[in-house]
Amino acid sequence: MRLYNTLTRRVEDLPPPPGPVRMYFCGPTVYQRAHIGNARPFVLGMWLRAWLRERGYDAILVHNITDVNDKIYEAAPSASAELAEKATAWYLEDTADLGLGLPELMPKATESIPQIVRFIEELIERDVAYAVDGDVYFRVASDPGYGRLSGQRPDQVEEQEPNPRKEDPRDFALWKAGKPGEDTWWDAPWGRGRPGWHIECSAMAEDAFGPVFEIHGGGLDLVFPHHENELAQSNALGHPFARIWTHNGMLSFAGEKMSKSLGNDVSIRNVLDTWGREVILLFFMTAHWRKPIDFDDDALAQAKAQVEGFRNVFRRESEKAGDWADFRRALDDDFNTPEALAVLHGWRDHDLLRRALGLFGLASLAEADVAPADVVELAEARRAARTDGDFARADRLRDEIAALGWDVRDTPGGFDLYRR
RNA sequence: GGCGCCUUGGCCGAGUGGUUAGGCACAGGUCUGCAAAACCUGGUACACCGGUUCGACUCCGGUAGGCGCCUCCA
Known part of the structure; x- marks a missing residue:
């Protein structure tokens, strides 16, 4: 079994069965009904899991829910928690209705805060992160390998609006101090606030799998900065993190x-x-x-x-x-x-x-279709009409059957009915 | 400006240095009361310009067009 790895830009062999193959696929931010594009990584993850199992692998899929971030605050000022909860339920319902089953684990960011805080603390201890005014940032300059997943060169990354709290404009937030109007927050050693997006995934993936696992998936749009930052955070703690990165194309x-x-x-x-x-x-x-x-x-x-x-x-x-x-x-x-x-x-x-x-x-x-009695009755009547040579009546009955949502196909012995 | 991807017959879409992809749609035929389904037949495609090669849709270079990302969009 071979898969293309974004990190090496090559198709690579998976280790031989039974593995294990531990897969972490990034899930949605829950602020609205998920759109069909969100379904692609979910479907791919579930299919891969099924195929790997078919091939004798011990495959596990973890798919997270990002239920705290700016989009949710914006979509539901001072009621973001309710929205996140509702949208999470929608997502579970919608993906379940795809009929592929569900991942082993679907961790929520809001239920992983202690792990996230511990992760950030370790990064600060190692001096690759720093707290400023209640925010905490990752020091990108501390990672000589930064950019190897996405191919982005840090010095070429487009300038955003300047943030005076950052030592370096490339640094990204691990923790954000609470702002007025934000109704969900947690207390942390460096102040009240909530986690940044990237650290959530590093923490949840490692919480599920430990410091190394086989596959990390997600949409192509997440390569930079999201996955690049996840890799930087975990590598900074000496963790290998994901071996193979799979990024699905966009709709x-x-x-x-x-x-x-x-x-x-x-x-x-x-x-x-x-x-x-x-x-x-x-x-x-x-x-x-x-x-x-x-x-x-x-x-x-x-x-x-x-x-x-x-x-x-x-x-x-x-x-x-x-x-x-x-x-x-x-x-x-x-x-x-x-x-x-x-x-x-x-x-x-x-x-x-x-x-x-x-x-x-x-x-x-x-699965075979089973037609309801009234449709079968019409089809029987049509058969009788055909036997009598009354084809006009037979065709009328066929239209009636069609109107009820069924197709009738004549067979040597009689007829078959199929849902249209 | 930077990183990367793509361009295949009416449509969708794999793939390979020299051999039929496949599907959808369409046309004709067999079958059928007529259909439906099935089966048979039909259309020889690879953006453009150079180069490498005995030979390129497939490799290299360039051009044009499309797309993703560039700090919180799967």
Whole structure:
């Protein structure tokens, strides 16, 4: 099994099974209903876990919830805790409805404050961090390796609005002193406030796994500064931290190609309600995980057509057609799901196909539809009409069946009914 | 300004120094009362300009266009 590692910019072999493979994938900041782009790292993490287990690995996934930061304060002045709690529940609900199960652990920043504070204390003891007026900053100059993950050169990083409390403009916050209007805070040795974003993830990942683990994932937009800073913090304590960094490509919602069916609401919830979980999962399979994907109606419609194609395979007799080795080869090579999907399109063996689709949360495509009694009654009436040669009536009945959301297909012996 | 990625047939999208990707859509056919499903057939693509090579979509250089990030966006 090989995966591309952002850190080395190469495809690398994983250690042989059983591993372990401990994976930490960055989760959302909870200030609104998560959008479909947030689903990509979640889905990728769950799929990878499933595939690694299939390959004999002991794979564990931790996926955090950032439930304290500026965005939440801004979105709900003086009520951020309530919003964070509500949005966390939404996220759990939405991701659960993708039908992939849940990670082993979904730690929340607000429940990891003691670990975060201890982490910061150690950084201060090592003199790689300093407290100023209730803030604490990481001293970037103390890390000669800073920039090796992202390739950013610290001297070229764009200047932000100057912050006189920083020794160096490149330094980043580990702890922020509480400001008026912020309704959540914790007391720490250097004052009342709340943690910075980057330290949360270092602390939560190490709290779950210890100072070294195999894979750290997240969106490509997190490489810099978020992940670069996580690496710097942990390395500063002598911790190796993540071995392999996986960064998924972004979804693009380009102008006129923007989904008409969803309007501006591209929340996971809305996409689930409009297109269904199977279409979303198939859609994510169509592109390699590192590449960007355009999110629009056309792409979703094509995914839906593929979903139907697989359903139809299960509606016919199973044939001995399919070789697991082809599928395995595709996924073992940097988890190439489009290649794997191409392999699956050639398969006609129900058991094999169900097993493969099941790894992607799509075993439901093998489930037979059971039509309600009234639809069956209409179909029986249509069969009688056809036997009588009354095709006009038969066609009318077919329209009625369609109006109820079902398709009727004639068979030598009678008919089959399928949900449209 | 800096770091990095991408450009494949109507659409989506893998991949390889010389061999059919696959899917979706479309057209014709077989089957069907008509359909649906299935199966068969059809379209030979790799932004542009140079270079390397016996041979490049695949390697190198350049041009154009698109995209991500540059201190809290997955």
